Amino acid sequence: MSDARRDILAALGTRTEAVGDPPHTPAPGPRRSPHELSRLLARRMQEHGVGVHLTQDHDASFQLLADQLFAAGVRSVVVAEEPLLEAIGLAERLARALSAVTVRRPGELHGDAAWEAMDAGITGATAFWAETGTMVLDATSRRALLTSLLPPWHLVLGEGERIHPDASDWERSLPPGEGHLPLVTLQGPSRTADIEKRLVLGVHGPRRVSAFIAVGKLLDFQDPTSDDPRGG
Amino acid sequence: MEVSLFIPCLVDRFLPSVGEAAAALLRAGGHRVSYDPRQTCCGQPAFNAGSIREARALALRFLDLFGDAEAVVAPSGSCVAMVRHRYGELPLPDRDLGRWAALAPRVEELGQFLERTGTSPRGLSWKGRLGLHHSCHFLRELDGAEAALRRILSRVRDLDVVELPSASACCGFGGTFSAKLPGVSVSMGSDKLDEAEAAGVDGLVLADAGCLLQLRGIQAARGRDRPRILHYAELLVEGGLRP
Amino acid sequence: MTGSAWRDPLEQMDAAVLDRSLREALDRALGLARRKRDDAMEELPDPAAARRRAAEIRRYAVDNLGALLRRLEDALEAGGVRVHWARDAAEAVSAVCRVAEAAGVRTAALSKSMVAEELGLEKALTGAGIEVVQTDLGERILQLSQDRPSHITAPCLHLRAEDVGRIFERTLGTPFSDDPERLSRAAAADLRPRFLSADLGITGVNVAVADSGTLVIVENEGNVRMVTTLPRILVSVTGIEKVVPDRAAALDLLQLLGRSATGQRWPGYITWMPPAWPREGPRPERHVVLVDNGRSRVHASGRYRSLLWCIRCGACMNACPVYGRVGGHAYGTVIPGPVGAALSPLLAPGPGTARLPQASSLCGECANICPVMIPLHSHLVHLRGDPAALGGHGGPGPRERLSFRLWRWFMGGRRRYGLSLWLHRMAERLAPRLVGRVAARLGWGGLRLRPRPAEVPFRARWRVLSNRPPGNGGPP
Numbered sequence: 009m010s011d012a013r014r015d016i017l018a019a020l021g022t023r024t025e026a027v028g029d030p031p032h033t034p035a036p037g038p039r040r041s042p043h044e045l046s047r048l049l050a051r052r053m054q055e056h057g058v059g060v061h062l063t064q065d066h067d068a069s070f071q072l073l074a075d076q077l078f079a080a081g082v083r084s085v086v087v088a089e090e091p092l093l094e095a096i097g098l099a100e101r102l103a104r105a106l107s108a109v110t111v112r113r114p115g116e117l118h119g120d121a122a123w124e125a126m127d128a129g130i131t132g133a134t135a136f137w138a139e140t141g142t143m144v145l146d147a148t149s150r151r152a153l154l155t156s157l158l159p160p161w162h163l164v165l166g167e168g169e170r171i172h173p174d175a176s177d178w179e180r181s182l183p184p185g186e187g188h189l190p191l192v193t194l195q196g197p198s199r200t201a202d203i204e205k206r207l208v209l210g211v212h213g214p215r216r217v218s219a220f221i222a223v224g225k226l227l228d229f230q231d232p233t234s235d236d237p238r239g240g
Numbered sequence: 241m242e243v244s245l246f247i248p249c250l251v252d253r254f255l256p257s258v259g260e261a262a263a264a265l266l267r268a269g270g271h272r273v274s275y276d277p278r279q280t281c282c283g284q285p286a287f288n289a290g291s292i293r294e295a296r297a298l299a300l301r302f303l304d305l306f307g308d309a310e311a312v313v314a315p316s317g318s319c320v321a322m323v324r325h326r327y328g329e330l331p332l333p334d335r336d337l338g339r340w341a342a343l344a345p346r347v348e349e350l351g352q353f354l355e356r357t358g359t360s361p362r363g364l365s366w367k368g369r370l371g372l373h374h375s376c377h378f379l380r381e382l383d384g385a386e387a388a389l390r391r392i393l394s395r396v397r398d399l400d401v402v403e404l405p406s407a408s409a410c411c412g413f414g415g416t417f418s419a420k421l422p423g424v425s426v427s428m429g430s431d432k433l434d435e436a437e438a439a440g441v442d443g444l445v446l447a448d449a450g451c452l453l454q455l456r457g458i459q460a461a462r463g464r465d466r467p468r469i470l471h472y473a474e475l476l477v478e479g480g481l482r483p
Numbered sequence: 484m485t486g487s488a489w490r491d492p493l494e495q496m497d498a499a500v501l502d503r504s505l506r507e508a509l510d511r512a513l514g515l516a517r518r519k520r521d522d523a524m525e526e527l528p529d530p531a532a533a534r535r536r537a538a539e540i541r542r543y544a545v546d547n548l549g550a551l552l553r554r555l556e557d558a559l560e561a562g563g564v565r566v567h568w569a570r571d572a573a574e575a576v577s578a579v580c581r582v583a584e585a586a587g588v589r590t591a592a593l594s595k596s597m598v599a600e601e602l603g604l605e606k607a608l609t610g611a612g613i614e615v616v617q618t619d620l621g622e623r624i625l626q627l628s629q630d631r632p633s634h635i636t637a638p639c640l641h642l643r644a645e646d647v648g649r650i651f652e653r654t655l656g657t658p659f660s661d662d663p664e665r666l667s668r669a670a671a672a673d674l675r676p677r678f679l680s681a682d683l684g685i686t687g688v689n690v691a692v693a694d695s696g697t698l699v700i701v702e703n704e705g706n707v708r709m710v711t712t713l714p715r716i717l718v719s720v721t722g723i724e725k726v727v728p729d730r731a732a733a734l735d736l737l738q739l740l741g742r743s744a745t746g747q748r749w750p751g752y753i754t755w756m757p758p759a760w761p762r763e764g765p766r767p768e769r770h771v772v773l774v775d776n777g778r779s780r781v782h783a784s785g786r787y788r789s790l791l792w793c794i795r796c797g798a799c800m801n802a803c804p805v806y807g808r809v810g811g812h813a814y815g816t817v818i819p820g821p822v823g824a825a826l827s828p829l830l831a832p833g834p835g836t837a838r839l840p841q842a843s844s845l846c847g848e849c850a851n852i853c854p855v856m857i858p859l860h861s862h863l864v865h866l867r868g869d870p871a872a873l874g875g876h877g878g879p880g881p882r883e884r885l886s887f888r889l890w891r892w893f894m895g896g897r898r899r900y901g902l903s904l905w906l907h908r909m910a911e912r913l914a915p916r917l918v919g920r921v922a923a924r925l926g927w928g929g930l931r932l933r934p935r936p937a938e939v940p941f942r943a944r945w946r947v948l949s950n951r952p953p954g955n956g957g958p959p
Contacts, residue, residue, distance in 0.1 A: 019779035020549035213705025290867030414844025422926025423497035
């Protein structure tokens, strides 16, 4: 294999260092207000099939989330082990509020059958990009990844402070040298249109995605977005 | 201006009225028009087919013939694109590349030249509804040619120019492509004609000789002569151009 | 499709254009793709600037390819990812098979990868006794029916729902259905346990970020997420050209990739895999295979180097009037359409690919739509005259060369040219049927009639025109 490496690099030329600077991303566009950003994010996410709710605070988010789980008749839910979710004690509060629901942590699920029994998975999001309606998830661990992937319903709890206008703005906000970020970005439910271009949701990933974003601290909170017609 | 007419080989051989119309348009614009009968072909067919040596030979001949001209004007987008862009990609000696670089900006498509010099025809009238077909080189390789043509046509009274859905789709001529993939080529041209017929337009107006031969050829095989397939220069002459 | 004798692609194309049901499938799929792409691009504040920036990024990356690959390798290896270099398909396949063998792999799950197709990786692994499952729905359908992809982002667009229904009935034992939703769920249900039990996951790579060693993989279904999360060994195969310098560059490209490919603002899922993947906890054993397979030769050519900028979005084939009438199979290559017609003869020179550059009317719509501004139609026309670049294949054939030498003689002087006009008119007058037969062989007889030479060509009219007094059509 080192022969291959030598030959390929030789064929590509002798320079070991890049010449010149890579092209720069242009300066950011006009600033949008937090209010506009959160509305844009919500609109875009809804367009992509996410049931998105802008709430006053995490308590309001929790209430809405618990109501939806109850209304949907969910029997088991797995809650990711993440700072935000720990900080608001989500797993414990859910267990108390929905006594008929089994609340699990990913570390408690052993084997495929245990995971397949989960009706819903709850995670946080490390960032949101308003322009494209994107949620950015930290790939903290295998278990965290599975929480947002295997159950048919993925619910996200987030904070308005983490809304960025777009990917470039988010990128600029990262501490320098933080190149090695394991991430997954997602737009909404899993989709395919491979057969006759007919859209089908939830083929391998979740079929239903909901997001509850607390924006009260971010702006003079007026009213939450109206419920997604899809009941997400 | 002193204008040297560059008449594409297809026009000379098959569509001389397009050449006459071009000359008439230039004269009506007040230009002194000359035509060097030693000209033959810009070399595009050879280049298109990968016969680079032959294309090069004709490019050098073109540079010899037109090198000193003040303005070279052709009623054909693809030939102008060949000279302006492709000649510089041929394996020409440096000295000839220099000649090309000096000449290329002076070689223009007819409508572009007329608009640029403010000598486009006015006061014409042509009654009817025509679909504008965007010849590929014209649309994509000659900056501003499309806009110039639209402006010229917009001044023709009673003429309704419509944009059919497939106006920018290639007619399928493609030079040697018409012989290499004839089934696909004819399919492309047929779709254009079908669309024009379905839209009920009186004809299609376009800017390139190849498109003309392609579409008229398919139409002839259908035994029809409607809708009309017109070069815009022909249309303008019909519109009452007085040279 | 498999087992069919080789047929010249141009012949295949002129046959495929007659296939009405293929044409309907293509019209439906590609018209939609084209509209969605246009809408998504128009939404950008400055689409032209975005394309220019993407082109600059790719130019920089490809011009500095050696340096960036070294940086990528360093970052990967520093993070514990094993890097394998492969000069050709055989070396690449052998690297993957060795990894699989050493780890005792019995089942492999493969997410969509054009490079893996190019390498024939599935077949090689199967031959080594490993059960391979394609996990992208379109690719899975093709695997079950032993068919080949006909498009790079919509691999089975040539199939109707009832075709898929019959395939599943035969291979999965599911009751017949022609409902895409039901069929998709049936495939997903079949694949689910296979994901969960696969020992080895194999992915492609859309973008490789050199400074951090991050592999970026784009999808909508979730099968890439499955393949990168579940198996204990993870191999990613990539062409060497996919590298970019940093994350900002990757984001700029990704912004256009989704929009160009499927009209999405952003791809449904993007997996960003640095060497440390995931952040904590048990990690898969990771390997990256850097595949050359002719790319360094394209790089060294200089003139065709921009073909390596391609980000495999498929927009060019969505826009191509030829592809839109003949579909992907007729090209006979892993990547069809305009970029395939230009790259395949360079990557895999031979009689099977040498004529592909001729399968284009040079309309330029591909170059017009390419998110990284590759002058595809220019490459196609130049390749027609460059047999040296194609390993001696291609270029005009002997008959064509002779014709053009003759043609050049006639075009070489005024009198010779005049003679050609006269001969042409005489031939039409005295032997029209012979002329007709020659024309028909060139496709100008039958559904399209040949033009006739004018009785008085332009140059003869000019003599008359130029003698007219001014004000009457003559010169002023």
